[in-house]
Amino acid sequence: MPQLNGGGGDDLGANDEMIAFKDEGDHEEKIRESAFTESDLADLKSSLVSETEISQSPAVIRRGQQDEQRIYSDKREHLDDVPKHHDGGMYKAPYSGYPFLMLPEPYLPNGPVSPSSNKVSVVQQGMHPLTPLLPYEHFNPSPTHMPTDGGQKPGVHRHQTQEISGFYSLPQGQITPSMNWPNQPVYPLPSCGFRQPFSSGLQSGSSYPRFSHSLMLQSGMHPTGIPHPAIVPPSGKQEHDQFDRSIYNKSHAEAKREKEPKKPVIKKPLNAFMLYMKEMRAKVIAECTLKESAAINQILGRRWHALTREEQAKYYELARKERQLHMQLYPSWSARDNYGKKKRRKRDKQQDSSTEPGSPKKCRARFGLNQQTDWCGPCR
DNA sequence: CAACCTTTGAAGCGC
DNA sequence: GCGCTTCAAAGGTTG
Numbered sequence: 001m002p003q004l005n006g007g008g009g010d011d012l013g014a015n016d017e018m019i020a021f022k023d024e025g026d027h028e029e030k031i032r033e034s035a036f037t038e039s040d041l042a043d044l045k046s047s048l049v050s051e052t053e054i055s056q057s058p059a060v061i062r063r064g065q066q067d068e069q070r071i072y073s074d075k076r077e078h079l080d081d082v083p084k085h086h087d088g089g090m091y092k093a094p095y096s097g098y099p100f101l102m103l104p105e106p107y108l109p110n111g112p113v114s115p116s117s118n119k120v121s122v123v124q125q126g127m128h129p130l131t132p133l134l135p136y137e138h139f140n141p142s143p144t145h146m147p148t149d150g151g152q153k154p155g156v157h158r159h160q161t162q163e164i165s166g167f168y169s170l171p172q173g174q175i176t177p178s179m180n181w182p183n184q185p186v187y188p189l190p191s192c193g194f195r196q197p198f199s200s201g202l203q204s205g206s207s208y209p210r211f212s213h214s215l216m217l218q219s220g221m222h223p224t225g226i227p228h229p230a231i232v233p234p235s236g237k238q239e240h241d242q243f244d245r246s247i248y249n250k251s252h253a254e255a256k257r258e259k260e261p262k263k264p265v266i267k268k269p270l271n272a273f274m275l276y277m278k279e280m281r282a283k284v285i286a287e288c289t290l291k292e293s294a295a296i297n298q299i300l301g302r303r304w305h306a307l308t309r310e311e312q313a314k315y316y317e318l319a320r321k322e323r324q325l326h327m328q329l330y331p332s333w334s335a336r337d338n339y340g341k342k343k344r345r346k347r348d349k350q351q352d353s354s355t356e357p358g359s360p361k362k363c364r365a366r367f368g369l370n371q372q373t374d375w376c377g378p379c380r
Numbered sequence: 381c382a383a384c385c386t387t388t389g390a391a392g393c394g395c
Numbered sequence: 396g397c398g399c400t401t402c403a404a405a406g407g408t409t410g
Contacts, residue, residue, distance in 0.1 A: 230403095267402085267403065267404095268390075268391080268401095268402055268403045269390085269403080270389095270403060270404075271388065271389040271390055271403070272388080272389065272390095273387070273388035273389055274387090274388075274389075274403055274404060275404095276388090277387075277388085277404065277405075278404065278405085281404085281405065291405095291406065291407060292385085292386095292405095292406070292407050292408080293385075293386070293387095293404080293405040293406045293407070294384085294385040294386040294387085294405090294406090294407080294408090295385090295386075295407095296386085296387090296405075296406085297385085297386040297387040297388090297404085297405075298386060298387065299387095300386095300387065300388095301386075301387040301388070302387095304387080304388070305388095316389095319389080319390085323390080334391085334392085335390075335391045335392060335401085335402070335403090336391085336392060336393090338401085338402065338403085339391095339392070339393090339400095339401065339402080340401085
């Protein structure tokens with residue numbers, strides 16, 4: 001784990017992070033576990049057991065067992081020494097980068113959150129439990145979205161407990177682009193003389209993803225009925241409508257066959273840099289009046305390297321929490337599940353253009369980026 | 381309208 | 396175990 005106070009590891013890379021996670025996991029586990037009661041965790045455990053029982057592949061079983069074992073052993077290990085850092089229901093994490101680690105009671109299904117409140121305060125409501133960068137502004141946590149009877153859909157993971165689902169049973173909320181992390185560095189708004197070759201103007205509103213109501217209700221939903229940003233329609237957002245239409249263009253059997261195996265796609269959890277990009281993108285857009293993501297990402301890549309270890313550590317830590325939660329929510333999921341689609345496309349493309357010296361598109365893009373060499377200071 | 385571009389990091393895969 | 400590949404987000408651009 002990245003050293004928050006500058007002590008220890010030099011490398012914030014994935015491997016070191018994971019190793020450090022194992023070594024320094026006690027603190028993290030305590031933080032996480034303080035969100036659950038013992039009975040909650042027992043529920044989680046039993047549900048995970050159920051998950052492994054209904055899982056088909058050995059890999060699924062293996063991961064489910066591992067998760068179950070890990071979670072339960074962690075629970076048993078730390079249940080008695082979990083630091084109680086609650087203040088008015090909001091956990092005060094010792095590490096200030098994660099005010100959202102422990103969700104206050106309003107996040108729980110039975111919490112006092114008013115379902116009618118669409119605009120909620122940052123961090124507290126309407127956002128991803130671990131990434132306040134992910135708004136759920138179009139999600140209406142009406143009771144119809146909350147499976148209180150344990151109703152099970154095909155392919156649904158039964159391990160989802162109410163406690164964990166509480167993490168995701170978030171009311172509508174909106175995050176302003178200016179939302180910051182507690183200790184997040186603030187970049188001054190420059191008089192940016194950036195020349196943008198691609199576009200101009202700042203789009204009103206946030207660039208953060210917005211999950212449409214219909215999307216959530218149809219397939220952007222965690223199997224438990226809890227929407228999660230990691231869950232997207234089977235073919236992705238752009239193919240969403242196409243998917244429905246195509247069914248009617250095919251024979252009934254074909255459509256049925258095609259429809260059945262398609263499950264909501266569970267996306268990979270975001271890594272540290274992705275989380276950083278999500279948070280800072282709007283800021284860079286505002287500062288540099290840029291909209292083209294490739295250029296923005298280059299800026300963000302440089303800024304990422306310019307961050308201090310401590311600043312990066314916040315995101316590595318958050319990413320680790322993301323992975324943890326993702327693993328708990330989808331024990332049977334593997335990155336392999338989303339493998340192959342682009343790979344096949346790329347392979348086909350390489351076969352087609354194996355004799356070509358280079359990609360004109362890439363050269364064009366590089367040329368376009370060369371036009372941006374006169375970035376203003378804040379955009380470097 | 382799918383694919384591309386661009387970034388870093390995590391994970392999968394093949395050897 | 397190492398190196399390569401793929402995918403995660405984003406949205407303008409391209410074909």
